[in-house]
Amino acid sequence: MAVHAHPDDESSKGAATSARYVDEGAQVMVVSCTGGERGDVLNPRLQHDADLLRDLSEFRRQEMARAQQVLGVEHTWLGFVDSGLPEGDPLPPLPEGCFATQPLAVTTEALVRVIRQFRPHVMTTYDERGGYPHPDHVMTHVVSVAAFRAAGDPQAFPQAGPPWQPLKLYYNQTISFDRLDALHAALLAEGLDSPFADWIGRRSSMPVRDVTTRVSCADHFGRRDDALRAHATQIDPDGWWFAVPPELERRVWPYEDFEAAISYVGVAPQEDDLFAGLDNPDAADRLAYQSAETGASPQYDVVKEAS
Incomplete structure (x- = not known):
């Protein structure tokens, strides 16, 4: 399960990994916490399209449907409203009722419901900075960690379905400096x-992240790029996202990078698979149930608080 803030994030962060695992037979669910309603139109070719600007939220939904089809993933909307990216000094207040201002109990319960229904063994999301400090990205981190911990607790949100404990949580690290x-x-x-x-x-002004896991997925970079292009309002097809020739990227950096945050099976050095330690699906299911029933503590937990 890949938890993201807005439609298009699933295609710019971990998309080739998602496509690889779909092709290998895994079920992959993308969760979009918001509808991206307050995003700007970043593609210069579309910035003066009156029909688009009249109903951007509907265009974003259509784009997400196309990207979902390209990647082969399942998808659900968590149903919260985009907070927008505040600008100015001082920053203006966030819009009333937006995702980043919702009570944590409300947003966590919403994600716990999806986790307990889909029953993922592995989750991915953003680090405590949100990858970059957009309020919805930071909130996505907070909610994902809270829901990961709560989903297996029978005392937490009992109305949200039977407990299910995901076994591993990772942060996307698209902007790792080794890669750049x-x-x-x-x-x-x-x-x-x-x-x-x-x-x-x-x-020098950015924190050093601990990339623990590199997933080989070069054969799926084309699907990643096609999914990105499906988000036409957000991605300039002539922009920097596509500045690296495909063959050069496949040769120089054929991976997507992740940072392990929580794991019930530990994290081996130089890990190359998000499912490492969960090779037997039946055993993974038993561990997920057992962890939920006993309240077992994870073997690996380095979560930092969002500021």
């Missing part, structure tokens, strides 16, 4: 412009 450094150097070596110089220049 490798792609940047390869682009320059080929005499090509690199879109990563500004990111690398800001390295």
Whole structure:
């Protein structure tokens, strides 16, 4: 289960991994916490489309349906309203009733219901910074961690279905500096412009993340890119998302990066599979049930609080 803030996030973070696991026979559920109603139209080709601007939320839903089809995943809307990205100094207050202002009990229960219905063994979401400090991304982190912990607790939200304990929680680490450094150097070596110089220049102001898990998924980069393009309002097809030639990316960095946050089976060094330690589905099911019944503590837990 991949928990995301807005439609398009599922295609820009971990999409090739999702497509790989779908092709290998896993069930993959994408959860969109909001409808992306307050997102800007970032594709310059569409910024003056009157029909689109009149009903952006419906366009976002249609885009999500197309991306879902490309990736082959299941999808559900958690049903909260996009908070928008506040700008200014001082920052303006968030809109009343938006996702980031909802009580944690309300948002957590909503996700717990989905977890208990879908019964994932593995969840992915964002780190405590949200990947970047958008209020909906930070809230998605808070809610995902809270729901991961609560889903297996029979005393928590008993009205939300029978307990089910997911066994592993990961953070997407799309902007890992090992990846950026490798792609940047390869682009320059080929005499090509690199879109990563500004990111690398800001390295000293950004926290160092512990990438624990690299999933090989180069064969699915094309599906990732097609899913991204399906979100036409959000992705400029001529923009930096597609600046790295596909063959160069597959050769230089054929992975997607993740950071283990919580695991009931431990985390081996240099892990290469989000399902590592859960090779037998029946045994994984038994462990999920047993962890819920006994209130067992995870073997690996490095969650930091969001600020």
